[in-house]
Amino acid sequence: MITLTLPDGSKREFENGTTGLQVAESISSGLARNALSITWNKQIFDLNRVIPADGNITINTWDSEDGKYTFWHSSAHILAEAVQSFFPDAKFAIGPPIENGFYYDIDFGDHKVSAEDLEKIENKMMDLVKQKLTFTRKEVSKADALSYFTEKGDPYKLELIDGLEDGQITFYTQGDFTDLCRGPHLPDTSQIKAVKLMSLAGAYWRGDENNKQLTRIYGITFPKKSLLDEYLVRLEEAKKRDHKKLGKQLQLFMFNPMVGRGLPVWLPKGTTIRRILEAFLRDELLKRGYQEVITPHIGNLELYKTSGHYPYYSDSQFAPITVEDEQYMLKPMNCPHHHQVYSSEPRSYRDLPIRLAEFGSVYRYEQSGELNGLSRVRGFTQDDAHIYCTEDQLAQELDNAIDLTQLVFKTFDMPVKTRLSFRDPENTAKYAGTDEMWNHAESVIHKVADDMGLDYFIGIGEAAFYGPKFDFIVQDAIGRKWQLGTVQVDYVMPERFGLQYVGSDNSKHRPVIIHRAPFGSMERFLSILIEHFAGDFPLWLSPVQVRLLSISETYNAFTDEVAKKLRAKGLRVETDTRNEQIGGKIREAETEKIPYMAIIGEKEAESNSLAIRRHKMGNQGSIEVDAFIAKLVEEVETKAMPPSFQKNA
């Protein structure tokens, strides 16, 4: 008999030789019907594979990451089978599942894959999945594996097998296609109901540009046709919201090769948003007892040798600059600079916690091919802070830091799930610090999460090397998930930098450090805000809040007078007093996504009122100037969502 522990903690006994499918059936026939694979002690297994021993078991369905992983992994094999049916000489490299779907890297020889080819392959895939092909797992010896792919003439698989140990090699076969594969796979193809090949790309074998460039085919599959349709709609919506497109249209930021790749320039309207976000956060920081500092954008290499980030992370850093007899580096993080501020004076337990905050610009090297708008850049500004506290203060300080991140996400109406990112207890070698430190810190984190009533889950193996952390996964208006913000516990840097305080016992102690950044990076956060709001920012964030449109030049003086009144209340106002048709003026303002348009003609000038249009919402009727000001000021103060904002989560 074997004993299996289900996700709810309950234990059940099964005969030796039981498969995952049998376990699912023992729970419910519905579950068995929807089952895609199982996860047993963190390994994903085929449903029809015998469960080897006691352990934790989860039945994976479409609703879980592991289930989708299995589904898309099998779909990649179907893609390969379909390709092979049309291109028998194609050589197959690797075909993994990814976040949305899967891809396969294929060597088509001299053939250029066309859109027609993709359509043909997609149709063939639909034919294949309808045949309810089963996936068969087979353990093979290294010699047999090599001989199979030698015969097939596939150099990529041979190279992969070369790197594997004998006794650990498995093949999976469905229909006419056999692949070198660790699995797992679906029992058969019948659950795949919708197939879409998305795009083509070039990809070097093993990511090395000295190797041959292969053709990568991206695809996605679903257990229901309607899910594919929804996915495509969401993709379309995401494309409309693309921050690169909107950033250009709304003149928020720019990139320019003369300035440099991956180095964003904040244009005036983007800078306005950034300054508002910074002021919002700075206000909160000062209320919460933080102190702001400003540190240089370079640092002596010794700092990063001490922290251990150099040379270990030098792949993601800019090369050092030699200055006289020293070496300097563009700072990849603010932490070591803050540690120097901490240690610039003797500290007593009475001084703690010390909370040092900085909007600190950092520079990290990314390959130019990896750069992507504001999402992936080479220079960005963190809303960084480091809290130096005693062990006794840790829980309270974590609570404070998390409270701030929650306020940020709430302000932008983004639902959030918290991941408690703990170390992998089976792989402790990769973590610095003692077991005692880790266990203590993880228990504090767990308790804080419980006490605060966070909606959390635990991510084993997701900790930083220097300590466990809270990670926040927020959902944007179209249901996409972004990891944003982080609150990290650090016992390692205090050691490495020799940080101290004198305790009430008059002896020296190490403080604990909390690293935290609610926005994360101003650049990436703006990219997410742009897409979350599709460029229709809440009034308090809008670079221009109101545009006053005069119907004819007769009303320009009154228009200017109104503008002055609004500006005196701190509102960001533009006037459009050109001698143009009012319809054209409105269209322009709508294109620029200006929240309020106030139209001024005879009636308005006479009654000291404005005819208001709200972006996307059309005419809002007439309102007196002072009442309009009061309404706007309230909307700014309450940080209200724009009326057009819809969550489609």
Added chain:
Amino acid sequence: MITLTLPDGSKREFENGTTGLQVAESISSGLARNALSITWNKQIFDLNRVIPADGNITINTWDSEDGKYTFWHSSAHILAEAVQSFFPDAKFAIGPPIENGFYYDIDFGDHKVSAEDLEKIENKMMDLVKQKLTFTRKEVSKADALSYFTEKGDPYKLELIDGLEDGQITFYTQGDFTDLCRGPHLPDTSQIKAVKLMSLAGAYWRGDENNKQLTRIYGITFPKKSLLDEYLVRLEEAKKRDHKKLGKQLQLFMFNPMVGRGLPVWLPKGTTIRRILEAFLRDELLKRGYQEVITPHIGNLELYKTSGHYPYYSDSQFAPITVEDEQYMLKPMNCPHHHQVYSSEPRSYRDLPIRLAEFGSVYRYEQSGELNGLSRVRGFTQDDAHIYCTEDQLAQELDNAIDLTQLVFKTFDMPVKTRLSFRDPENTAKYAGTDEMWNHAESVIHKVADDMGLDYFIGIGEAAFYGPKFDFIVQDAIGRKWQLGTVQVDYVMPERFGLQYVGSDNSKHRPVIIHRAPFGSMERFLSILIEHFAGDFPLWLSPVQVRLLSISETYNAFTDEVAKKLRAKGLRVETDTRNEQIGGKIREAETEKIPYMAIIGEKEAESNSLAIRRHKMGNQGSIEVDAFIAKLVEEVETKAMPPSFQKNA
């Protein structure tokens, strides 16, 4: 006969063979008595030297830079004569006048110069000057010059002569001392009434650390004993105000070798001041139609090749960093980045002026030996802006820009003189751009200075290579002068960066650029503010404005309540509710130069009032809490000077 033009523009005729002294006598006997040298066509001449031809002439007295230069140059020779009398084997290197006094670099062989030696030398100098020694100029051949110093055994003079052309070598002799020297000198030593040797330092021959280290003796002399006394008092006052000392004491900034030499870290209190200064300026910028941008701290080397700053200024830049196939540099200035923003879109004359502002951090290489607190750093933040305008808008935009600099200096109660920095018409090769551009720009600048009624003078040869400019020389509270802020006209960069706008004539034109920075650099400006105010900042700038001191723990609750009230009005408040003597609490607050101390005891708690102390001004009596708040808010809003502030200009 020769015709000489006096500084007031009047012309006078003199016999051939007339000396400067004779010209002075012809003007007034008082002037002749105070004359030290003359400046004839920009060359300084001995008073008794024959004026060679027609030209401009100025009689230099102690009140002019050129007069002091002559006075201190002669004093250096007296120093050398005094040294020689005690140390006949001493070898003399160079002995120039400097900003405050003079020095002489001397090789004393194995002898270590002591404080006693200095005293002896100083006394000897006083003896010598009383002898009314005359300075005699003599032209000598190179051969004679070499033979004189070979005999004397002075290798440094021999090396210097080696670098000179025959026919251009002169000796000056006074008393027993003859020096290789271009002059000029005083007629005799009788005007030197006070002598002070200030300090000793090591200095390598020719500044090269591979050469022998010589002993540098610094000294200063005056035509009146009272001037020396005043100078020493001012020095003492300057030392008390030293921003490096006060910056540390008041915890405004720090340097740390682990961060890097010349890289300031703004501590929380310094950051508070900086943020206030930035907000003050940002408010003004927005009112004046500027738009803020944020650009990266590195830039592609192509930017600086285009601007011409690389490789021509690479001595003062950090070395480039190679990134993939490109080179990047820490940006030494913000201009090229802003030009990219300008040219990111087609611009029409209707869009101009475009005023792009940035608090932009830049990095320039300075030798570590040149670094000095916040005055001379390797990384600093400019309050930079570039105004892109049409030729027609230039005068108005210059007026606006200067108006802002004047507001800044007025806000800090710093008297200012403006220098119109024009090119040297006799050396046009070093300037870019056409004569037409220069003449036009200089005439616009001149007219703006007149129209604005600026207190200005003209500095020929002080222009930037790309255009003429306004420079501002402000005077601090103890009468020292600082060049601060600049407004520059630039016709060159628009060409080099190919900047354009479409004019009302529908054809393409180049905009003119105005570069301007009222503070100059936030770091250097803070250093000047610290010394100007001796750390006693006006209330609106003070990092902590009020400290509430409770007399005993009984009043801590009331103290906290008052603190909350003050904070709600935006005041920066600290409480000192420790169980300590009130006298000690007051002393601490005075040391930290906190503007207001509010003492809270029984009487205050009962009457909802505060017993106020003003820093340096002592007790101010009792005031009700609300009245105190109103008073502080007004003092902040009016940016009032602190009551202890005294100008000693």
